[in-house]
Amino acid sequence: MPVFPRRDDKNPRQATRPAPAELLLPDESRRLDQAAAEAGVSLERLMAAAGRAVARAAMRRWRPRPVVVLAGPGNNGGDGWVAARLLEEAGWPVAVAAFGMPPENSVAAEAAGRWRGVRVPFSPEAVGRAGLVIDALFGAGLSRDLPAEAEAVLRAIRAPILAVDVPSGLDGATGQVRGFAPEAAVTVALERARPGHVLLPGRDLCGALEVVELGFPPGLIEALRVRCWRNGPALWRLPVPGAAMHKHSRGHVVVAAGATMPGAARLAAAGARRAGAGLVTVAATTQGAAFLLRGVAEAGDIIADPPAEALVGGKGKVWVLGPGMVPDDRARDLLAKVMEAGDRLVVDAGGLTLCAGAPERLRGASIITPHGGEFGRVFGPLGDLAQTDKPEAARQAASLTGAVVVLKGSDTVVAAPDGRVAINSNAPPTLATAGSGDVLSGICGAMLGQGLEPFEAAAAAVWLHGAAAPTGAGVVAEDVAAGIPRAFAQWTETYA
Numbered sequence: 266m267p268v269f270p271r272r273d274d275k276n277p278r279q280a281t282r283p284a285p286a287e288l289l290l291p292d293e294s295r296r297l298d299q300a301a302a303e304a305g306v307s308l309e310r311l312m313a314a315a316g317r318a319v320a321r322a323a324m325r326r327w328r329p330r331p332v333v334v335l336a337g338p339g340n341n342g343g344d345g346w347v348a349a350r351l352l353e354e355a356g357w358p359v360a361v362a363a364f365g366m367p368p369e370n371s372v373a374a375e376a377a378g379r380w381r382g383v384r385v386p387f388s389p390e391a392v393g394r395a396g397l398v399i400d401a402l403f404g405a406g407l408s409r410d411l412p413a414e415a416e417a418v419l420r421a422i423r424a425p426i427l428a429v430d431v432p433s434g435l436d437g438a439t440g441q442v443r444g445f446a447p448e449a450a451v452t453v454a455l456e457r458a459r460p461g462h463v464l465l466p467g468r469d470l471c472g473a474l475e476v477v478e479l480g481f482p483p484g485l486i487e488a489l490r491v492r493c494w495r496n497g498p499a500l501w502r503l504p505v506p507g508a509a510m511h512k513h514s515r516g517h518v519v520v521a522a523g524a525t526m527p528g529a530a531r532l533a534a535a536g537a538r539r540a541g542a543g544l545v546t547v548a549a550t551t552q553g554a555a556f557l558l559r560g561v562a563e564a565g566d567i568i569a570d571p572p573a574e575a576l577v578g579g580k581g582k583v584w585v586l587g588p589g590m591v592p593d594d595r596a597r598d599l600l601a602k603v604m605e606a607g608d609r610l611v612v613d614a615g616g617l618t619l620c621a622g623a624p625e626r627l628r629g630a631s632i633i634t635p636h637g638g639e640f641g642r643v644f645g646p647l648g649d650l651a652q653t654d655k656p657e658a659a660r661q662a663a664s665l666t667g668a669v670v671v672l673k674g675s676d677t678v679v680a681a682p683d684g685r686v687a688i689n690s691n692a693p694p695t696l697a698t699a700g701s702g703d704v705l706s707g708i709c710g711a712m713l714g715q716g717l718e719p720f721e722a723a724a725a726a727v728w729l730h731g732a733a734a735p736t737g738a739g740v741v742a743e744d745v746a747a748g749i750p751r752a753f754a755q756w757t758e759t760y761a
């Protein structure tokens with residue numbers, strides 16, 4: 266289980282408690298509804314709450330205007346029928362275009378039965394003159410591709426779309442599009458967000474995400490034992506230096522530099538130093554050390570051509586192996602020696618290339634940080650799975666290697682061998698620049714060195730990296746490392 270922030274109840278800053286971070290899978294959502302029914306909260310009541318939240322979201326964001334509600338055959342449609350009625354009661358002009366009717370005697374059928382207003386055929390013409398379309402066709406658990414008739418109608422929409430649960434066609438578990446899904450202006454998520462709201466391309470299709478509470482009895486979500494979270498301060502605590510600390514108690518990160526790209530090692534070292542590692546050493550070749558020594562302060566200690574034996578082992582040691590590393594014999598030997606010594610280890614870039622097609626070589630690593638290409642090279646068929654289900658691919662890779670897997674991207678997924686998954690969403694596009702991954706591997710090393718367990722270390726590092734990145738033009742990887750103190754401050758002010 267993640268270590269949740271310890272808080273002092275008498276502290277007024279308690280109010281800044283991070284938002285619930287669980288991401289519910291469709292099956293968990295169904296179990297939740299079932300548990301609610303057993304606890305005396307009916308689906309009818311939940312649907313009424315969902316429909317009311319949707320109507321309120323529309324009224325909060327738009328002035329009265331002609332609304333077309335697209336209502337599907339399931340409970341997502343049910344929420345739509347409720348919202349239609351409430352908007353009409355509030356004086357809005359509303360028409361419902363139904364795509365099939367809910368099964369007789371169902372809760373959704375009852376909601377549809379209460380509609381006395383205008384009905385229009387489900388056709389592209391129906392949405393042509395709308396000022397707002399409420400998409401209540403299908404929810405997050407859609408199990409097949411969107412039907413062609415539904416796609417034709419959704420494609421004809423020119424007005425802003427308010428999506429109920431998800432833009433229809435979006436797979437709530439994976440963030441993938443099943444055939445087609447429209448781009449919403451606002452998505453109202455129910456009780457908790459779903460992985461598909463945070464994973465790409467889903468996140469980009471949801472517009473502004475509003476998570477509304479439906480009134481579930483307390484304790485039911487906890488009882489689900491959710492294993493997937495949105496990455497953020499609810500999952501970990503950043504290490505903050507205490508008065509009694511000294512540099513030797515904050516970890517010793519050794520970055521193994523390659524022979525040809527010492528700049529990458531320098532950035533990893535900068536990331537580790539800014540993220541609080543007590544000591545940072547770059548183990549470089551003679552040639553690399555000469556480059557690093559030319560007026561560059563950020564790398565910390567630099568050792569030229571160190572024998573690996575001299576560096577492995579020792580208390581508090583964490584290796585960052587791979588940034589700028591050429592996968593040669595020297596690198597292979599070093600990886601083997603570090604594994605043998607049982608030191609904690611972050612493997613990135615060239616270190617991953619050493620393990621192409623041989624993920625078993627990573628057994629013993631604490632954290633690995635592949636991007637999609639590296640992931641495919643190491644894990645073969647799991648690379649294809651990562652295209653359609655990133656969390657599942659990362660989870661399987663973690664279970665195969667025993668390492669925490671940081672599968673990078675704008676929606677970086679952090680997966681632990683025990684099945685925990687955190688999906689990150691704070692990374693600005695400026696992180697897509699050479700060297701930014703090197704900074705991340707250094708931050709991972711610093712978090713391990715300061716005592717976080719690997720899953721929390723990796724998730725905290727990924728968040729810190731995103732928060733550290735300046736936005737706007739002209740950002741380079743050095744700026745990300747330089748932004749780390751500001752990111753720490755942001756966390757301290759809001760959550761510590």
Ligand SMILES: NC(=O)C1=CN([C@@H]2O[C@H](COP(=O)(O)OP(=O)(O)OC[C@H]3O[C@@H](n4cnc5c(N)ncnc54)[C@H](O)[C@@H]3O)[C@@H](O)[C@H]2O)[C@H](O)CC1
Pocket residue numbers: 294297298308311312315337338339340341342343344402403404405406407408409410411412429430431455456479
């Ligand atoms: N706890 C909550 O989050 C609550 C959510 N609510 C709403 O309920 C829906 C989920 O309802 P469900 O009936 O399970 O799913 P759908 O509405 O998406 O409808 C499924 C329905 O559609 C049929 N179907 C599926 N795929 C296709 C297809 N390609 N073509 C035709 N028909 C298809 C399927 O057979 C079913 O009949 C959630 O989104 C929320 O909006 C509750 O209202 C409150 C609690």
Ligand SMILES: [K+]
Pocket residue numbers: 341400401402403404428429430431432433
């Ligand atoms: K929908």
